[in-house]
Amino acid sequence: MESNNYAELCGTLGACPVYSHTLRDEVFYTFPLEVERLSGTADRINIILRRELMESLELEERSHIAVRGELRSYNNKSGVGSRLVITVLARQIYFTDEEDRNIVLLRGALCREPNLRRTPMGREICDLMLAVNRRYGRSDYLPCIAWGRCAQLASRLGVGSPLCLTGRIQSRNYIKNENGEAIEKTAFEVSAVEIDAGAPV
Secondary structure (H helix, E strand, C coil), X not given: CXXXXXXXXXXXXXXXXXXXXXXXXXXXXXXXXXXXXXCCCEEEEEEEXXXXXXXXXXXXXXCEEEEEEEEEXXXXXXXXXXXXXXXXXXXEEEECCCCCEXXXXXXXXXXXXXXXXXXXXXXXXXXXXXEEECHHHCEEEEEEEEEHHHHHHHHCCCCCCEEEEEEEEEEEEEEEEECCEEEEEEEEXXXXXXXXXXXXX
């Protein structure tokens, strides 16, 4: 596992895996994983896995599984859907009866000025963009949010500041007007539970 990028999820297969793409002669498949929150609502998170891993399992819709891997981001240039796509690259998958869980550990550096604001209910929230290095000189750019005390701490950091956080990946539906038409879209972000500023990257 990448020590600066770790995701561990447990949930229900929302649909059977389908072909995603081929990269350097490796074939990848994708499927949505539904992870229930304590509130009862569910986050629908896209999982990417190599064909070899998929063929070692018999993944069927509504199977209950655990996934360990890393968050990945890429720019969607097709013009359809979100511009920044967030997925989980699965390294391990196994069947389980364990309760749903959603754990993300990230270590990176801020690549955009933090944006501190208040929700309509008066809660402080800070929007962050975290650059997380991976091998071969590449990085994943991951949108994060922090609340309350963590939001205040994060808002005092500048671009390039190292940051380590623990949280969960969540999906959020929103409406965007495009050419006069209201279109429903889904955004993905990491909601931070704990933040450690100044941690080495």
